[in-house]
Amino acid sequence: MPKTSDLTKKDILHIAKLANLPILEENIEAYRKQLSETVSYIENMSELDTKGVEPTSHSTNMTNVFFEDGTKNKRLLSQDEATSNAKLTKKGKFAVKRLMG
């Protein structure tokens, strides 16, 4: 397990960017501390030997759950319903302030 109990400010900024989360400069230190604390706690996972243990994604052991192509669509939304919660729409489309670059 990487010795990462101490995340740096740079780490926090990188993570926030990846997560598309605006964080204020004055809060970075608080996040850094809290995240570092949590990370050092969870490092207790290294105490358990998991060599050869298969990771479990789904606890229910289900497989092959599908729907049949062409099944009637009972959930179709009208344009009004689909756009009903948007702040901004233009001619039925969702509008976003243009991204630069």
Next chain:
Amino acid sequence: MDLFGKTVTQLRDLIKNKKVSSTEVWDYFAKRSKKYNKDLNVFLAMPEMEPDAEKGELSGIPLAVKDNFCTKGVKTTASSHVLENFIPPYESTVTLKLKKAGSRLLGKTNMDAWAHGSSTETSDFGPTKNPWDTMRTPGGSSGGSTAAVAAYLAPAAIGSETAGSIRQPASWCGVVGLKPTYGRVSRYGVIAMGSSFDCPGPITQSVEDAALLLQRITGKDPYDATSSDVPVPNYTFEMKKKRKFTIGVPKEYMKDLDPEVEKKVREAISEFEKMGHTVKEVSLLDPKYSISVYTILQRAEVSSNLGRYDGVRFGTNRDIFGKEAKKRIMLGTYALSVGYYDAYYKKAQQIKTLIIKDLKRVFSEVDLIMAAPTPTTAIKLGEFEKYAFFGETMDKLNEAAAVAGTPAISIPCGLDSNGLPVGLQIMGNYFDEGTILSAAHQFEKETNFFDVIKIGREKYRD
């Protein structure tokens, strides 16, 4: 007719026998809710009465629903400013089933924002107060739902649990809270927190009501690929069986408890012995590992599930997320990022395998596992900041079942010296809600510990 304290089962019978109309029942609860909501801050939205409900088992009975269930046409916020104006254009499977069974939506209950928390204090709309002591929290994240039932603002409620979010607040509010097996109840329409953990479940005054509501909301859903096709038994029938069980008490779960909680829980367990059940000590993996596993996996899923809130199709901008949400999103992002996936996410999934194996091993020796649902009773508002890893500490006894996906219930078993309710947790094997309900029901009927519920709501009797 005095309706105060009537269970859903009793109200249904009264309505069916025309002793009272469903409209009268609606008015009764609507009035109470409006009256006490100012102080308790239980409801975030209270829609108008749906006139045409009531054909079906639930006869128009009003239910409180946690605000992370999408209710068509009714504001659904997950207690976050990010969704403060969100009106879903569709209905969750659980609330649709309840509607089809004839119930009415009394109101959407307050919760920890995005279900991130164990006290309902991270809600962007103010904390819910514990009806037992309004200086205390009701627990979380389904605190609004448990408080609603505890103060009898609703005869029953629906909550959801990712790890402890039904069991813990149910114990702090002195009511019954059931977390079904993962996949037993459809998650379609539940605002996702931890996709591989989230379980909708009933919060009620009696075990009978829990069985009744559970019956209405279970079943395979074609809209949820993780919902199970294991046949659904008749829970009321299962509940009424007076079987004797072998009960395991994990020694690792009896450590670090508030001494009064430990005392009450041990007393409750010895009652089972008196009733003729066999009790033995068992050993489970130390809960501290479940905490780590759960923390990593849940936060990874949270960081992923909350990505869609970008303000384009719904909601506000991402800077509106509260501190707790941001913290969790960041930790989850970190755990999934390049270079850390194997060390954190994959490792956690491997330990999950060990936890599942461990529980299965114990369930091959016993029918049920009993413990406290949480180490303490309700804490004071604002006190959570004293605890490092507050949520994790509060939920550590819930996390094994959360991670493994096994079912569990919390039922009231007494009061501590402050007069606050103590809960007993009963865990069962996969899809064995019937056994849990039977044991809980026997406890309810053969002891008077359920009088706890009556004490709690007395000050809300009009």
Next chain:
Amino acid sequence: MKNNKYTPVIGLEIHVELKTKSKMFCQCDADYFGKEPNTNTCPVCLGLPGALPVPNRKAIEWTIKIGQALNCTINKSSKFDRKHYFYSDLPKAYQISQYDQPIAVNGELRIDNYELENSKKYRITRVHLEEDTGKLTHSGVDSLVDFNRSSVPLVEIVTEPDFDNSEDVKKFLEELHTIIKYLDLSDANMEEGSMRIEPNISLSIITDKKERMKNLPKYKVEVKNINSFNFAKRAIDFELKRQAKILDDGKTPDQETRGYDEDKGITYSQRSKEDAMDYRYFPEPDIPTITFTEKQIEEIRKTIPELPRQKMQRYIDDYKLKSDDAFILTRSVETASYFEKVISNLIKNESDLNIGKQSIEQAVANVIVNKRIPTSGTVKKFIKAFKVMFKKITVDFTELDKVIAAVISNNPKQIEQYKAGKAGILGFFIGQIMKEMKGQAEPQEVKKKLEEKF
């Protein structure tokens, strides 16, 4: 491009939109074309809070089919993963795709250029299934998003960097396109966006192929916005020139994504791939794993029709067609099927036709390939015209002799030319005679008679 210093290293990423009825994870129509914006969505493909994906079985089966057609190994156990990035046309902020357990891996495609023996082989790394995004357009200061296309099933085919020139890439794309059309599971139309191609291009100084593959260049440039196979070729050629110049200057081209401008015929920088995107893949918790039995995989394989290369081989072996005729006939499944219908109808009436030494199949092939009778009409119409074209001729020999005599006497000059040694002038006579006979004569017969006469 002739630059002996560098060898191109090109790999392809191809996306094919499946023409299932329903979308990949919900029951909305997969056919979104021409619909009013945001009228073809539901909570799932719109990414609303609480919505959950359930996979379309047929889309999975069709992906297996494509994998099999490309000679891949089908993974008995497969899963979906979440691929995270933020963009307005991606409603959940993650795309449900496949990461480390795709449906099909390790295939290959052989490309022929008429001669089957001279085929080139290209390795297919993987074939996987994912969902499409919404459509983002720009309008002034705003970006506008329409989610009608969101979550349509998309198959991604990735090749190894086995290409070393753009012409081969073009041929590969054409063959792949033909195969997909034969399978009838996508419109595979580049202009409409149901087939998309993104080449990854770099230049290597290593000449030996094996060595080059072991030591790939440290950079690669991805090119997007290519709307036809021709443009793919041009974009690659432009890129190779551009990169060569940079390398000549002693620098290394940036690892980046570039767009292709078809009007200017250039590529331009779009976004830097330096900060290699961290997609934070993890297994999709909302969808259980997918497993296939050997039997199921075989059942799917059985539904694959005869593919172009097989068909071409059969035309050569069974019908003795020339390889270039067989190649042309098999380029489109419609043409091949038309050809097969025609010959199955004609075979019964073979003896009535005057097709000389060739077989019926060869004759029909020849007619189709050289467009002597259009294939736009019905098979019936074609056969009628074919029968007319190759009608057995009944020769009136007395008439013929008369005409031969007449034509000879009317063209004394040409006789002189023939006698002088111009043997080719015979053609003139044959032409004239055939004209007079209104085609009702055998040119070979006429030639013989003329030679006798002279």
